[in-house]
């Protein structure tokens with residue numbers, strides 16, 4: 001089993017190994033005082049894995065309840081969040097009890113925010129079931145729900161007590177969702193490691209799951225340690241996201257997040273070549289790796305729509321934005337630009 005120690009406002013471990021799901025109870029039992037667990041999950045994941053986690057928790061002596069909501073980003077809402085809090089209160093959960101987030105990033109973000117705020121904070125465990133959640137969202141303590149007109153606009157930094165990654169659960173993940181996780185994995189390689197980039201080129205992610213999850217979580221752990229509250233270096237993790245958000249919005253969210261991030265990385269890589277930050281050779285290698293994982297490298301939305309969509313969720317008061325620009329594979333830079341300049345960066349990246 002791989003064990004990664006995360007040190008932030010709370011210290012905790014990320015455990016990675018095939019088959020861990022069935023040992024959740026044992027793994028959690030030393031960490032919590034209370035005797036009641038609430039499994040929070042969605043209606044795709046709970047039927048697949050809920051019983052296994054419930055049985056394991058019960059075997060370790062916990063009383064277990066479950067709160068299951070419809071899958072999808074729409075459920076990352078104030079309405080479902082409030083329902084969950086009401087459920088916890090009506091079942092008399094106390095601060096010594098705990099929540100178990102069993103699912104992808106939607107489940108993890110919503111459960112984490114409920115845990116951060118219910119009775120001013122109760123413990124929670126992350127059991128991520130998508131590749132994206134394993135390599136990114138379950139670690140680092142960003143929790144949130146969406147408002148009608150803004151993603152992640154209500155949230156908290158609140159670290160879990162433990163993260164349990166069982167790569168076996170990825171066998172039921174739809175292919176498109178798996179590939180979206182691969183886009184985030186490629187992002188880590190472009191940001192931090194040419195060697196890892198080579199490994200992703202030579203060996204498919206599905207053939208080296210534990211190694212890939214371990215590598216990405218270690219990279220994220222290091223970033224979170226140096227900038228838990230997202231005031232500087234952590235912004236690097238937004239590589240490809242400014243253009244990516246624009247693609248998602250222009251497609252009315254028919255392009256999935258990971259696909260949009262893949263496009264965003266390609267646009268910024270092309271632009272970085274034109275502006276002298278990155279060699280043409282490295283940009284080609286980034287695009288090739290993204291193609292290798294059947295991810296898109298360009299979207300055909302008009303430049304004016306893309307530009308306004310990219311800025312729509314940025315703070316109105318600030319004239320500047322920070323974009324993440326690759327210098328070479330394994331090294332990127334935070335570059336502050338005027339918002340008005342973003343349109344030229346997009347044009348240079350091939351958006352018409």
Ligand code: NAD
Pocket residue numbers: 042043044045048071072073076103104105106107109129130132133136137138139140141142143152169170171172173174177180
């Ligand atoms: P998701 O949670 O919506 O899961 C994707 C789909 O896969 C869902 O339909 C889900 O039911 C299904 N699913 C999950 N695991 C499965 C499994 N093992 N087998 C079969 N089906 C399964 O999406 P996601 O991509 O995991 O997460 C996206 C969310 O994560 C977004 O809301 C995003 O904002 C958030 N996010 C948060 C952070 C953070 O740091 N907190 C980082 C990145 C993304």
Ligand code: GLY
Pocket residue numbers: 136137140142230234237238
């Ligand atoms: N996924 C971005 C972050 O955790 O900061």
